[in-house]
Amino acid sequence: MIENTKSLDRTANVILAVGVLYILFPLVITLVTATQSFESFLQNGFSFIPGTYLLENIQIVWETTQLPRQLLNSIIVATMVALIKCGIAFTTAFAIVYFRIRYGGILFGMVLVTNLMPLDLRFITTYQVAANIMMPVNALLDFFGITYIVQTLTGYRMNFQVSVLNTYFGLAAPLLANGTGTFLFRQYFRTLPADLSKAARMDGAGPMRFLWDILIPLSRANFAALFVLMFLGGWTSYLWPLVAASTPEMQTAVVGLARLSPGDPGQIPHYPAIMTGALMVSVIPLAMIALMQRHIVRGLTLTEK
Amino acid sequence: MQPASIAAEIALDAVEKSFGNTPVIPPLSATLGAGEFTVVLGPSGCGKSTLLNMIAGLEPVSAGRIRIDGQEVQDWEPKDRGCAMVFQNYALYPHMTVAENIGYALKVAGIARAERQQRVEGAARVVQLGDLLDRRPGQLSGGQRQRVAIARAIVREPRVLLFDEPLSNLDAKLRHGMRMELSHLHRRIGATSVFVTHDQVEAMTLADKVLILNEGRIEQFGTPHEIYHFPASLFVAGFIGAPAMNLIEVEGDGTALRLPDGTALAGSAHRGRAVLGIRPEKLRIAEDGLPATIVYREDLGSHAVLVVRLGSGQEINVSTPLGGDTVAADQLSLHLPEAHVHLFDPASGQRLNVTQGQVR
Ligand SMILES: Nc1ncnc2c1ncn2[C@@H]1O[C@H](COP(=O)(O)OP(=O)(O)OP(=O)(O)O)[C@@H](O)[C@H]1O
Ligand SMILES: [Mg+2]
Numbered sequence: 001m002i003e004n005t006k007s008l009d010r011t012a013n014v015i016l017a018v019g020v021l022y023i024l025f026p027l028v029i030t031l032v033t034a035t036q037s038f039e040s041f042l043q044n045g046f047s048f049i050p051g052t053y054l055l056e057n058i059q060i061v062w063e064t065t066q067l068p069r070q071l072l073n074s075i076i077v078a079t080m081v082a083l084i085k086c087g088i089a090f091t092t093a094f095a096i097v098y099f100r101i102r103y104g105g106i107l108f109g110m111v112l113v114t115n116l117m118p119l120d121l122r123f124i125t126t127y128q129v130a131a132n133i134m135m136p137v138n139a140l141l142d143f144f145g146i147t148y149i150v151q152t153l154t155g156y157r158m159n160f161q162v163s164v165l166n167t168y169f170g171l172a173a174p175l176l177a178n179g180t181g182t183f184l185f186r187q188y189f190r191t192l193p194a195d196l197s198k199a200a201r202m203d204g205a206g207p208m209r210f211l212w213d214i215l216i217p218l219s220r221a222n223f224a225a226l227f228v229l230m231f232l233g234g235w236t237s238y239l240w241p242l243v244a245a246s247t248p249e250m251q252t253a254v255v256g257l258a259r260l261s262p263g264d265p266g267q268i269p270h271y272p273a274i275m276t277g278a279l280m281v282s283v284i285p286l287a288m289i290a291l292m293q294r295h296i297v298r299g300l301t302l303t304e305k
Numbered sequence: 306m307q308p309a310s311i312a313a314e315i316a317l318d319a320v321e322k323s324f325g326n327t328p329v330i331p332p333l334s335a336t337l338g339a340g341e342f343t344v345v346l347g348p349s350g351c352g353k354s355t356l357l358n359m360i361a362g363l364e365p366v367s368a369g370r371i372r373i374d375g376q377e378v379q380d381w382e383p384k385d386r387g388c389a390m391v392f393q394n395y396a397l398y399p400h401m402t403v404a405e406n407i408g409y410a411l412k413v414a415g416i417a418r419a420e421r422q423q424r425v426e427g428a429a430r431v432v433q434l435g436d437l438l439d440r441r442p443g444q445l446s447g448g449q450r451q452r453v454a455i456a457r458a459i460v461r462e463p464r465v466l467l468f469d470e471p472l473s474n475l476d477a478k479l480r481h482g483m484r485m486e487l488s489h490l491h492r493r494i495g496a497t498s499v500f501v502t503h504d505q506v507e508a509m510t511l512a513d514k515v516l517i518l519n520e521g522r523i524e525q526f527g528t529p530h531e532i533y534h535f536p537a538s539l540f541v542a543g544f545i546g547a548p549a550m551n552l553i554e555v556e557g558d559g560t561a562l563r564l565p566d567g568t569a570l571a572g573s574a575h576r577g578r579a580v581l582g583i584r585p586e587k588l589r590i591a592e593d594g595l596p597a598t599i600v601y602r603e604d605l606g607s608h609a610v611l612v613v614r615l616g617s618g619q620e621i622n623v624s625t626p627l628g629g630d631t632v633a634a635d636q637l638s639l640h641l642p643e644a645h646v647h648l649f650d651p652a653s654g655q656r657l658n659v660t661q662g663q664v665r
Contacts, residue, residue: 195396198363203410203457204384213409217400 081234089181225299313374
């Protein structure tokens with residue numbers, strides 16, 4: 001800071017403190033409520049005095065709801081999203097930066113455009129395709145008259161049906177489709193000295209060898225950052241998993257959490273259990289951020305010291 | 306490391322390069338002798354790096370042939386050409402130690418660990434890096450990094466060593482030291498070397514032969530001595546030497562070369578317009594010569610450089626040994642020794658006087 005007076009420092013600290021309180025308040029409510037018994041909650045409502053019932057509440061959630069199974073679903077889906085995304089993003093960026101592709105710029109532009117078309121916008125189409133991923137193939141066969149020809153020749157009407165609804169792949173695939181990761185890797189590759197790939201070629205390393213021996217080790221921080229971002233994205237997404245999984249066994253934890261509050265409006269919800277569920281759902285992403293914090297920052301700043 | 310007896314001749318035969326529709330190098334032919342140290346010198350953007358990359362195989366030729374040791378290599382992969390390269394900004398692998406950097410090519414080539422280590426240590430010793438083998442590039446100074454890059458190039462015992470402005474990221478003092486080391490290294494290793502630079506001091510001091518490139522064309526290809534004393538064109542004359550050669554437009558009448566106002570500068574049988582070149586240190590201060598007014602003087606300690614104005618208004622540089630009796634005066638008169646006068650065609654820029662008698 002340019003000015004370094006005490007009063008300014010103090011003001012800054014107060015503003016920061018207010019901000020921190022504002023952010024922490026709901027978390028504290030969640031945490032405290034999760035430690036209370038249903039009875040004391042019914043008597044006192046929300047309070048700031050922690051109780052001693054956390055373990056019991058965890059037991060209730062663990063034994064009477066689908067949340068454990070749904071946590072597993074979330075882990076599987078979020079990991080799939082993160083891993084596949086890292087793989088696709090890295091390889092596409094590699095192709096765009098290190099090969100002279102005709103129309104490479106246009107291709108990269110199209111990759112970026114995916115960011116302007118979020119899943120929420122193409123929700124219904126996505127659902128239709130997920131309900132039958134052969135739909136585009138059927139449409140193409142129709143369009144070129146192949147369906148008609150085959151039908152007149154053999155009497156068989158081609159209409160393929162493959163649904164990925166209610167599968168892990170169906171849950172993960174639409175969440176993968178955006179260009180953020182490709183952009184991240186592309187920008188990072190462009191900060192690397194251009195002579196690096198030339199030096200590797202002079203040393204006799206082909207493209208795959210260069211990718212494996214040099215690019216991947218140098219991109220570790222970017223992998224970590226993208227993995228965490230995509231994992232969190234997969235973990236917290238709500239709308240798509242809500243419609244793509246129709247049975248509780250296939251739903252993700254965030255969807256399951258919302259289902260913990262009873263449908264019957266007259267009933268008082270078991271808030272301590274719900275808050276415990278919320279804690280359980282948050283623990284994994286929190287732990288991930290805590291562990292990877294350093295890498296995330298390094299992976300997103302794009303410049304190596 | 307033993308001196309390599311494997312140095313190879315590089316023959317460029319009508320090599321051409323264009324990027325898309327932009328021609329960068331028109332057909333270019335030259336032969337770089339086996340074991341010679343050739344410096345490619347030219348202004349920025351003239352295609353030096355492009356030429357080097359084509360020899361290395363990093364950039365395909367648009368047309369023409371490249372022969373190394375008699376074999377046509379223009380369609381070969383870089384690793385098969387037996388070339389190694391040192392880059393301007395080192396291009397070391399940041400995540401590998403110095404030893405791993407030097408040994409990477411050997412590792413890719415599948416050479417056993419024991420031999421690899423031995424050769425890495427050998428190469429490191431040549432460039433005096435012995436005790437830094439476990440460091441990472443980030444922990445080294447610029448000079449040390451460039452040594453690693455050189456060790457990485459020589460560890461494969463290449464037939465051809467290519468350098469792309471390897472010293473331009475170093476400070477002046479270090480550059481001088483590295484220049485000497487490179488010169489010694491070349492004598493020890495003996496590989497054919499091609500060294501790209503836009504620093505004429507590097508070119509004059511390191512080269513067996515200098516290839517001067519201008520917009521992709523060879524202006525002159527000769528020894529540093531030839532380049533300096535017999536510049537083949539106006540471009541070379543103006544490019545080599547500091548302060549630059551004086552270039553004066555003159556008219557020859559068959560007996561003398563005259564300024565537009567008729568003042569005779571030097572005797573010559575040339576007729577017609579020409580550009581007269583004379584190096585600042587070759588101008589003599591004489592009793593009855595060309596009158597000139599001193600405009601500015603720079604005392605550089607070892608010598609002085611005077612900027613003087615001729616009667617025609619043109620300003621030229623004169624180098625004089627310090628302490629000459631002219632230093633205090635405002636006026637002096639100059640003599641242009643005929644043996645040191647260069648004549649160029651004003652239209653084509655080509656040299657006109659081809660007499661070989663005017664050495665030194
Ligand atoms: N990949 C490329 N695509 C298009 N033009 C290029 C490419 N690489 C180089 N050029 C052009 O070719 C010309 C020669 O470039 P080159 O890098 O060989 O110059 P140079 O002599 O090495 O210059 P410098 O001293 O600045 O390194 C320049 O005009 C440059 O713009
Ligand atoms: Mg260059």
